[in-house]
Amino acid sequence: MRVKSIKRIALLATAFLVILVALFYLVYRPWQLSWGATTDEVTRPMMGDGLVKDPTFNATRAVTINAPAEQIWPWIVQIGYKRAGFYSWDFLDNDGIPSAERILPEYQNLKIGDVVPLSEEADADVIDMESNESLLLVFQSDGTVTWAWALYKIDANRTRLVTRLRWRTSSVVSQFMLDAFEIVMMRKHLLGIKRRAEAPMEEDIADVRLHALNHPSI
Secondary structure, eight states: OHHHHHHHHHHHHHHHHHHHHHHIIIIIHHHHHTTTOOHHHHHSOOTTGGGSSSOSEEEEEEEEESSOHHHHHHHHHTOBTTTTBOSSOHHHHSTTOOOOSSOOGGGOOOOTTOEEEOSSSOEEEEEEEETTTEEEEEEESSSEEEEEEEEEEEETTEEEEEEEEEEOOOOHHHHHHHHHHHHHHHHHHHHHHHHHHHSOOHHHHHHHHHHHHHSOOO
């Protein structure tokens, strides 16, 4: 009787594991690899696509930002470890230092050939960029990794921010960590840029306050 019970439990556990793995690879992984992105955005070529052949991790994510590209770009070029941060989980990627909530003038002059720190041990090279349009960072982690951004105008006040991460790793552990958890950081990163870019600029707030002083409610 006990042997039958053990076999039944083992069978149920195996079935549960099979279902879990199937859901992970058939539902969760495809969802996280293209979070927020349309089919056209996933298939559209981006800077650096040819630098990583046959990536084991090829993720394209996107978000609509209610702001023009010129208002979003400053938040992108200042990212980096112990720079403006990554607008994500700071205790994981910026030594607990809060990501910037304002534009930092000292980091606005990014150019091709510059180095952007990603962590205490890793840096990324600025390989290509077009102001207010696109940026490509390349770094090494078990091979070449490309991280690209592009801004696509929807109309005068709305922009699509699309980012693509291409990575080829031979490590099973690294692959699982990317597949399972990288979206947690990237999603917050994109939404962090969106929130900051959509927030009223300091000069706009000053104009509102001045207008309120000059035109008090009756």
